[in-house]
Amino acid sequence: MVDLSVVIPVFQSRESLKELCLRLNAAVSQISSNYEIVLVNDASPDQSWPLIQEIAATDDRVRGINLSRNFGQHFAITAGLDQARGAWVVVMDCDLQDSPEEIPRLYQKTKEGYDVVVGRRANRQDAFFKKLSSNIFYRVFTYFTGSNIDNRISNFGIYNRKVIRSINSLKEQNRSFGLFALWVGFRRAEIDVMHASRPSGKSSYTLKRRVKLAVDSIVAHSSKLLRISVKLGLLLSLSSLFYALWLIIRYFFFGIPTAGWTSLIVSIYFTSGLIMGSVGVMGLYIGKIFDEVKGRPLYIIDSATFELEPNHD
Numbered sequence: 483m484v485d486l487s488v489v490i491p492v493f494q495s496r497e498s499l500k501e502l503c504l505r506l507n508a509a510v511s512q513i514s515s516n517y518e519i520v521l522v523n524d525a526s527p528d529q530s531w532p533l534i535q536e537i538a539a540t541d542d543r544v545r546g547i548n549l550s551r552n553f554g555q556h557f558a559i560t561a562g563l564d565q566a567r568g569a570w571v572v573v574m575d576c577d578l579q580d581s582p583e584e585i586p587r588l589y590q591k592t593k594e595g596y597d598v599v600v601g602r603r604a605n606r607q608d609a610f611f612k613k614l615s616s617n618i619f620y621r622v623f624t625y626f627t628g629s630n631i632d633n634r635i636s637n638f639g640i641y642n643r644k645v646i647r648s649i650n651s652l653k654e655q656n657r658s659f660g661l662f663a664l665w666v667g668f669r670r671a672e673i674d675v676m677h678a679s680r681p682s683g684k685s686s687y688t689l690k691r692r693v694k695l696a697v698d699s700i701v702a703h704s705s706k707l708l709r710i711s712v713k714l715g716l717l718l719s720l721s722s723l724f725y726a727l728w729l730i731i732r733y734f735f736f737g738i739p740t741a742g743w744t745s746l747i748v749s750i751y752f753t754s755g756l757i758m759g760s761v762g763v764m765g766l767y768i769g770k771i772f773d774e775v776k777g778r779p780l781y782i783i784d785s786a787t788f789e790l791e792p793n794h795d
Contacts, residue, residue: 487568491558556657597668600639601675
């Protein structure tokens, strides 16, 4: 076992890889000389894999994994965690927005007895829209799950081996490393870290992908949408019952005839929309159940620069 592993999913950041590895070597060597850097190529279209092979050929501390297709950031992290051998594991992005120079500070904090130390981006250098969408996502997620998540915190952090082992035991298809790290518990600390501007390229998280991530995460971690659907259904039924009683009282006691077709049509459309929405919510959960029962692997490794563990061949 090595002292420290650094797991990094790679996608569309080829220009940053050499600088990233140089800075990592300088930073992590302050902690220990017995470390490894695990670069997981998530089928990046910018020819990142040949560069990873080149770096690994000249530095035996760099271990490269090439996935068979684009599975997504959190699946790539899972692949890296499955192969990481460190007593402590750092997870970070490849675009140099997470600063390697902060790793010694994260590690130093673990000396106070913490099993998880994550970086809090005190001054996020993301675009306004990305920060806004992130804030909205975490507010919505907090509402639906009852958890309290700071949107300034990402995956960047250091994790004890027992934490990684617990996260690796979670095999559901919906992957969200940060949420898993919260769910498994253990002693946790958060410290302010420097967050840099992206030096090149742009984030692969489009609005469509962010919305999908939000829906998937909420459905995977909360059943509150179903409870809301039930409450809306009951509320509508009670409202309809009281309205019907009011119409009967008006007709028989006050001689006021029932209104025409307009209110009826509006009620039908409203009820139909509510029913379709509720069925859609149930469909989301049934779809997630379908994904889970298929039992497909979380990722498929095409090749690697080292000999894989037997269960990953």
